[in-house]
Amino acid sequence: MIHIDNISFTYTDSNIPVFNQYNWDIQRSEAWAVIGPSGCGKTTLLYMLAGLLTPNSGTVLIDQDPILRPRPKSGLILQDYGLLPWATVRENCELGLKIRSLYGADGIHAPRDQRLFNSNETWLEQLGLEEFADKFPGQLSGGQRQRVAIARTLNLEPDLLLMDEPFSSLDVSSRENLQDLSVSLVDEFGITLVLVTHSIEEAVFLGRKILVLKKPPNEKAIFIDNSEAGNLQYRNTPPFLKLCQILRSQLGTI
Amino acid sequence: MERRRLLITILAVMGIWELAALVVHRSILPGPITVITALFSELFRGKLGIHFLVSLWRVIAGMGLAIITASPIGLLLGQSKRLNQLVTPLIYILYPIPKVVFVPIIMLFFGIGDLAKVIIIFIILFFQILVLVRDQAANIRQELINSVRSLGAGRRALFRFVYFPATLPAILTALRQSVGTAVAVLYIAELFATQKGLGYYIYFQGSTLFNYPAMYGGVIAMSILGLGMYFGIDWIERRICKWLFVT
Numbered sequence: 001m002i003h004i005d006n007i008s009f010t011y012t013d014s015n016i017p018v019f020n021q022y023n024w025d026i027q028r029s030e031a032w033a034v035i036g037p038s039g040c041g042k043t044t045l046l047y048m049l050a051g052l053l054t055p056n057s058g059t060v061l062i063d064q065d066p067i068l069r070p071r072p073k074s075g076l077i078l079q080d081y082g083l084l085p086w087a088t089v090r091e092n093c094e095l096g097l098k099i100r101s102l103y104g105a106d107g108i109h110a111p112r113d114q115r116l117f118n119s120n121e122t123w124l125e126q127l128g129l130e131e132f133a134d135k136f137p138g139q140l141s142g143g144q145r146q147r148v149a150i151a152r153t154l155n156l157e158p159d160l161l162l163m164d165e166p167f168s169s170l171d172v173s174s175r176e177n178l179q180d181l182s183v184s185l186v187d188e189f190g191i192t193l194v195l196v197t198h199s200i201e202e203a204v205f206l207g208r209k210i211l212v213l214k215k216p217p218n219e220k221a222i223f224i225d226n227s228e229a230g231n232l233q234y235r236n237t238p239p240f241l242k243l244c245q246i247l248r249s250q251l252g253t254i
Numbered sequence: 255m256e257r258r259r260l261l262i263t264i265l266a267v268m269g270i271w272e273l274a275a276l277v278v279h280r281s282i283l284p285g286p287i288t289v290i291t292a293l294f295s296e297l298f299r300g301k302l303g304i305h306f307l308v309s310l311w312r313v314i315a316g317m318g319l320a321i322i323t324a325s326p327i328g329l330l331l332g333q334s335k336r337l338n339q340l341v342t343p344l345i346y347i348l349y350p351i352p353k354v355v356f357v358p359i360i361m362l363f364f365g366i367g368d369l370a371k372v373i374i375i376f377i378i379l380f381f382q383i384l385v386l387v388r389d390q391a392a393n394i395r396q397e398l399i400n401s402v403r404s405l406g407a408g409r410r411a412l413f414r415f416v417y418f419p420a421t422l423p424a425i426l427t428a429l430r431q432s433v434g435t436a437v438a439v440l441y442i443a444e445l446f447a448t449q450k451g452l453g454y455y456i457y458f459q460g461s462t463l464f465n466y467p468a469m470y471g472g473v474i475a476m477s478i479l480g481l482g483m484y485f486g487i488d489w490i491e492r493r494i495c496k497w498l499f500v501t
Contacts, residue, residue: 102411
């Protein structure tokens, strides 16, 4: 589904490339976690997948299309939620649909085959947000805000979900709750997931494949298979803890 | 509770005023009852109402002109670092100048009619709105913009759903902060060679007709104009920026 082909990327204020002729492939419905030390390029990589950054050379292809701008069928979830503070939960959930109706099905801002639907109630309901529908984001807890951001993205029926440390500022129970939700999105809806995290436990719980980035330049994709991930009972099992330990020691040597 | 307090304050001010009028006991300080009687009679039988409406029109026209010009420029500067760097020194020099000093110059250029007065109000509000909208637009978090862009938003949708609503409170704050100054400067402007407006009315009643109760009535009308604008803006903000007032 995603083919990262020989990309190089250097920030203008740096001499060292974050990525140097880097290749990486993601198949449909895979769940990837991306982990690495601060400054390793995790977010840069995710932003290139999201079409918010373009590589200096090489191409990012999703379904054979080069990604030069945000793709209508990709959803992005950020750590700080990205909700409009002046809009209610319902208005925030409808934002993507309003943007699409502003442009119409032009294939750039909205998929060409988009159906006109107003079924966003379902995601509000399914994520338990109905009772907050008329509240503003400032009145919600962090976990609830992130749920709104997820509902907003899911209303656009994405086939790829890109998440940048989405749960790192949440309390433990909200975090585990939303991690479980992410697992079900992959399993039930076949959404492809790429999740950037600095939490080893989160990477091992969610990533059926874990991409490990190191201090730049990154030249070769290093990844670990983790087929047990996505099982809600996986946390605290011996294989889970063992893989966490392996990953911890790998990251420690980087 | 708020209204009760307001009423008590108004009564207290009037009490002190009445006491001062009794102590001074001169025609240049009539008591509040005399003044309020004069205010109503001037309003309904005299021409105070017309003068009030003329001043109100000048304030609203200047305000409207400032909003429709300063907001887009502020938005543009807030979004473009390069443009902002280019224009900042100019704003830095012009912003702190007390705009009242421009009154004679503006009158030289635009005459003594309505236009000059509207432009004076416009200049006072323009810089305030420009600076606040620019800062507000520049402070919109990049994460918010990225996240809305990822939903498919291009420039048009970003303006409609992010920049425009984000800058509304800045526009209203700017108006609230400077409407008092604008009314004060309007008073100065209306002293010069005009026969309409509250400034003219106050001056004419006091210095030419020596009708002090009517002059004080004019002062109250001008206060009501300033206060009314202030509370009006506050009311609008509570209606259209509800998110700022929720707990």
